[in-house]
C-alpha cells in the first residue's frame with residue numbers, strides 16, 4: 122500500500138510517539154468496553170459496581186480522551202508536514218525537469234496531483250489514524266471475547282474470514298474503477314482548461330462552443346458513471362458488514378444456547394461484546410473506500426514523482442555552477458543538431474535540422490522563414506530547451522552535452538512567442554526600482570504600469586505592452602545571449618523601429634549575442650547575418666549588407 126510506505130517516510134521518533142499514543146488510546150478504549158460489560162453483568166445479577174470500578178472507569182476515560190486528542194492532533198500535523206513535503210518535491214522536480222518531460226506529464230494530471238489529490242489525502246489521513254485506533258480496540262476486545270468464550274471467538278473469526286474474502290474481492294474490482302476514474306478526471310481538468318483558455322474563441326463561435334461542450338459532456342458523463350460505480354463500493358462494503366454481523370450474531374444467539382453446553386448463561390454477555398468487536402471492524406470497513414481512493418491518488422502522485430525523478434533534474438545551483446565555464450565564451454557552434462516533434466505517423470512528425478551554424482559573441486543574427494519552417498523549434502534547440510537528438514553543440518570548441526546543457530541554458534535570456542510574464546522580477550530581487558521604472562518609461566508604459574514593492578502593478582495590458590515588460594525583465598537579467606521570437610510582431614511602427622534600431626544594436630554593442638526571429642524584412646540590413654530556414658533546415662545564411670536600408 123502506497124499509504125503505508127508514505128507514512129513510513131516520516132520521522133521515526135514522531136511515528137513512535139504517534140503510534141504509542143494511538144495504541145494507548147485503543148487500550149483505554151478497550152478497558153472502557155470491558156468495564157461497561159462487567160458492570161452490565163453485575164447489574165443484571167442484582168449487584169452494584171464498586172468504587173474501584175468507578176475510579177477505574179474515570180481513569181481509563183481520561184487516558185483515552187487525552188491520548189486520543191493529543192494523538193489525533195499530532196498525527197494531523199505530521200501528515201500535513203509529509204504532504205507539504207511531497208507537494209514541494211513534485212513542484213520542485215517539475216520546475217527542474219526538462220521541458221519535454223513536463224509536457225509529457227500533462228497539465229491536468231499535474232493540477233490534479235498537486236492540489237486535488239493531496240487535499241483528499243489530507244482529509245483521509247485522520248480517518249486512517251482513527252482506524253488504527255479501532256484496530257487496537259478490536260484486538261483487545263477479541264482477547265476479552267476469547268476469555269469469555271473460545272467458541273464465540275471462533276465464530277467471530279470465521280465470520281470475519283468470510284468478510285475478508287468478500288472485502289478483498291470488492292476492493293480489487295474497485296481499484297480498477299478508481300484508476301480509470303483518476304485518468305478521466307485528469308482529462309476533465311484538461312477540458313476545463315481549454316474552456317477557460319479558449320473563452321474568447323468559444324464565445325465568438327457558437328458551433329465550436331457547442332462541439333467543445335459536447336466533448337466535455339461526454340467526459341463528464343463518463344466520470345459520473347465511474348463515480349456512481351465507485352459509490353457502489355460503499356454500498357457493497359456496508360452490505361458486507363451487515364452480512365457478517367448478522368451471520369455471527371445469529372449463530373451465537375440461536376445456536377449457542379442449544380448446541381454448545383455452558384454457553385446459554387453468558388449469551389447475554391457475549392452479544393454486547395460481539396457488537397463491540399464488530400463496531401470497530403464496521404467502522405474500518407465503512408472508511409476503507411476512502412482509504413482505497415487515497416491510496417490510488419497517492420500512487421498517482423508517487424508515479425508522477427518517480428517519472429520526474431527518473432527523467433533527471435538539475436538543481437539551479439548546479440546549473441549556475443556549470444554555466445560559469447561558458448560565461449566568457451566567444452563562439453557557439455551548432456554542428457548538425459536535430460530535434461523531432463514526434464507525431465503518431467512519421468509523415469506528421471517535424472524535424473528541425475540538421476542545423477550547422479557558428480555564432481560569435483557580439484553578433485546580431487536574424488532567423489527568417491515562412492510559418493511552420495521551424496524557427497521557434499530551432500530557437501528552443503539552440504538554447505538547450507529541446508535536447509539535440511543528433512549532432513553536437515560546442516562552446517569555444519568544447520562539446521556541451523548531458524548535464525552541461527543546463528549550464529548552457531543559463532547563458533540565454535529569451536522571449537518566446539508563448540512567453541509567460543511573471544508579476545515579480547523573480548531572480549532579480551535586488552533590481553533597483555528606479556532603474557525598472559526608468560525602463561518602463563522608456564518602453565512607453567509610463568502611466569500604464571509601475572514597479573512597486575517588488576512587483577509590476579498591472580499585468581492586464583495589451584500583448585505588445587506585456588512583451589515590453591518581458592523585455593525589461595530580459596534586459597535586467599543581463600545575460601550574454603538574447604533570443605527574441607517574433608518579439609516585434611505586436612509592436613506599433615514606432616516601437617518596432619526602436620526595437621530594431623536602438624535596442625538590438627545597443628545589446629550588440631554591449632557584446633551580447635542576439636538571435637531574433639523576424640518577418641520584418643525592412644530591417645534585415647541591420648543584422649550581421651540573416652539565416653533562412655525552410656522545412657527545419659538552413660536554406661541560406663547571408664550577411665545583412667545583402668539588403669539595403671529602405
Ligand SMILES: Nc1ncnc2c1ncn2[C@@H]1O[C@H](COP(=O)(O)OP(=O)(O)OP(=O)(O)O)[C@@H](O)[C@H]1O
Pocket residue numbers: 462463471490491492493494495496497498499538
Ligand atoms: N509542441 C509541438 N509538438 C508537436 N509539433 C510541434 C510543436 N511545436 C511545433 N511543432 C511542429 O513543428 C513545426 C514547426 O513549428 P515552429 O513553431 O518551429 O515553426 P515556426 O517557423 O516558428 O512557425 P511560425 O512562424 O508560425 O511561428 C510545425 O509545423 C509544427 O507542426
